Amino acid sequence: MKRLWGLIPALLLVVGCGRGLPAPKTVAELIEMLQSQEPAVQVEAASVLGERGPSAAEAVPALAKALKSPHLPVRQGAAVALALIGPSAKDATTDLIQALQDQDYVVRKGAADALGQIGPAAQAAIPALEQACQKPDACGSAKSALAKIRK
Helix, strand or coil: CHHHHHHHHHHHHHHCCCCCCCCCCCHHHHHHHHCCCCHHHHHHHHHHHHHHHHHHHHHHHHHHHHCCCCCHHHHHHHHHHHHHHHHHHHHHHHHHHHHCCCCCHHHHHHHHHHHHHHHHHHHHHHHHHHHHCCCHHHHHHHHHHHHHHCC
16 A cells, blocks of 8 residues: 555656646647637637747737737737747737727737837837827836837
């Protein structure tokens, strides 16, 4: 019996305390997850893509599309992921400019942060970011983005 108890920590590690450990997802699989009908699946995909940073650049078109989701957490996750992808997300500039008008503060702030992380390649966003400074809730992020873009 004592020997069996010694195996329990190893078994828990293997089965993840009752859950199977998730297999690492490829960027292609995560892009597919972004197209799910389940918002929780989309949010998880955006989160993992953001963690991957610039190496997830091929997901930029799918994340840009997710900025238009009817589900707030999906839009928030997409904006944050694009910010973490950084300059490689430059092809989402137009979608991020539109997201500056989102009804949710977190999405607007995330869009401004993403445009700032894209940097000088987001020159087209300057007028929209200047306008975003008219709303005090996202003005700090907009000003920061403007400084990074104008470098």
